[in-house]
Amino acid sequence: MPNIPDKKPIFTVTQNDAGQRVDNYLLKQRKQLAKSTCYKLMRKGQIRVNGKRIKPTLKLQCGDQIRVPPFVFYVDKEPVNVSEQEQHMVLQTKIFEDEDYLVLDKPAGTPVHKGSGHDFGIIEVINSISGYEAVQLAHRLDKDTSGCLLLSKNRAALLRFQQGLIDGVVEKTYLAVLTGAVEQPVEVNASLDVDYRVNGFRHVIVSQSGKSAQTRFKPLKHFRQYTLVECEISQGRTHQIRVHAKHIGHPVVGDEFYGKKQADLSRKLYLHAHQLNFNGMTWLAPVPAEFKLLQSSM
Numbered sequence: 550m551p552n553i554p555d556k557k558p559i560f561t562v563t564q565n566d567a568g569q570r571v572d573n574y575l576l577k578q579r580k581q582l583a584k585s586t587c588y589k590l591m592r593k594g595q596i597r598v599n600g601k602r603i604k605p606t607l608k609l610q611c612g613d614q615i616r617v618p619p620f621v622f623y624v625d626k627e628p629v630n631v632s633e634q635e636q637h638m639v640l641q642t643k644i645f646e647d648e649d650y651l652v653l654d655k656p657a658g659t660p661v662h663k664g665s666g667h668d669f670g671i672i673e674v675i676n677s678i679s680g681y682e683a684v685q686l687a688h689r690l691d692k693d694t695s696g697c698l699l700l701s702k703n704r705a706a707l708l709r710f711q712q713g714l715i716d717g718v719v720e721k722t723y724l725a726v727l728t729g730a731v732e733q734p735v736e737v738n739a740s741l742d743v744d745y746r747v748n749g750f751r752h753v754i755v756s757q758s759g760k761s762a763q764t765r766f767k768p769l770k771h772f773r774q775y776t777l778v779e780c781e782i783s784q785g786r787t788h789q790i791r792v793h794a795k796h797i798g799h800p801v802v803g804d805e806f807y808g809k810k811q812a813d814l815s816r817k818l819y820l821h822a823h824q825l826n827f828n829g830m831t832w833l834a835p836v837p838a839e840f841k842l843l844q845s846s847m
Contacts, residue, residue, distance in 0.1 A: 560615040565683055565704050571598060571615065572605035582621060590618065629669045631677040639674045644832050649706035650699055651675070651684060652825070654834040657695040657816050661686055675700065687711070688785065693803075696723070696822025696834040713827055714785065720826035723780040723790055724836060726819035726843060727766070727799040728808060731776040735766045737793040741786045752806065753788040755796050762786045764793040775802055775843070779823075790820060802843075815839045 566574055575587055575596070587596070587605075594602045597616045598609070609615075645652040653671065655661065660670035675681045687699045687710045701707035713719040742759035745752055763783045770777040776799070780790050791807045794800050800808025802819040816839040825832045 558617055558619060558621075560617065562609045562611055562613040562615065564611045567609060567611040568704060568708065569609050570605065571596075571603055571607045571609055574609055575615070575617070575621070579621060590621070596621075629663070629673045629677055631669060631674050635674055636678050639671060640678070644697065644834060645830075649702055650687075650710075651681075651702060652832045653698045653700070655690055655695055655698040655822075657693050657818065657821075657837070657839075660692040661689050661698065671698065672700070688714070690822055691788070691791075691818070691820070693816075693818035694820045694822060695837055697721075697825040697832050698822070699825060699827075699832075710827060717783060718827070720824075721782055721785060721822065722824040722826075723782070724769075724821045724823045724840065725778050725780055725790060725794065726802040726840065727776045727778055727794055728802055729774065729776065729799045730771055731766060731768045731778055731797075731799055734768065735797055737764045737766070737796060738762075739793060739796055741789060741792055743787040751787065753786070753792045755792060760784070760786055762789050762793070764790055766794070766797070766799075772843070777840070815842060819843070 560575075560578065562574070572584070572587055572591070576582060576584060590596045591603060591605055595618050597603060598607060598613050600614075600616070639653065642654045642656065643651065644654050655671060660667045662670040662672045672684070672686050675684050681702075684700050684702055685704075685707055687701045687707055690696065690698055699710065701710060710719065739755045739762060740757055740759035741762045742754050742756035743751070745754045745756075761784065765781040767779040767781075768776050769779055782789055788807070791801050791804050795804075795807040802808070803811050803814050803817050804820075805817075816837070819840065821834065821837055821840065823834055823836070
């Protein structure tokens, strides 16, 4: 345990963190800090910005000084033990990189961040690489979904992409293999309750009181008992394609949450983020080999 100085420690906000809410900034800096504790310390005035009491919604500016109690300062991030081989494997999936963005072809079965049963995910691996410490996830994919995953290399780029999502100018196209025969294009307009839980696990359901969501399914190829479809989504709600596919009676092949587990297949979930369009740029993740093998075996 380090010696705790009498003077309360200070965080200095950099340009890359300007524009963030103070609560989000501190929770990102100190992963082990409970959100309830963070808010309590703000209410009591034990966390201050430029010497003033603040609310969690305060937007930070470059150069702001955040004073925190010593125990908050020394609750550091848990170390992530990532091997060079794992770093190399993730970098091998790179589709595109410039000064603002990094686009990966995420493998199926790999989580985007650490969580239940996983010590680390894509973002922890990337952050462990020299020069990529400030990279952030700009959006997310389910663990068993493969394809285009965009990460931002600075906060300004992150905010541009997130605003693009809000404005509807980010276009996402997925490929999926659905059970049964989908004969005609189908457009689903069904609101989703993304906060529903079953035995403590998120289980999204169609609900009029949920968030609006639209998915367009376009059949591309039929095999004996499956249909390869192109999926276009407007919002990108949690599990949107999977729940809408179930809603029309054709769940995604291998989806044990919303369909039926099929242990005889070469991958768990046949859902792939095939193409991502944003700000005049288009990124493409090739069709996975498992999709082609499934087609050829039918």
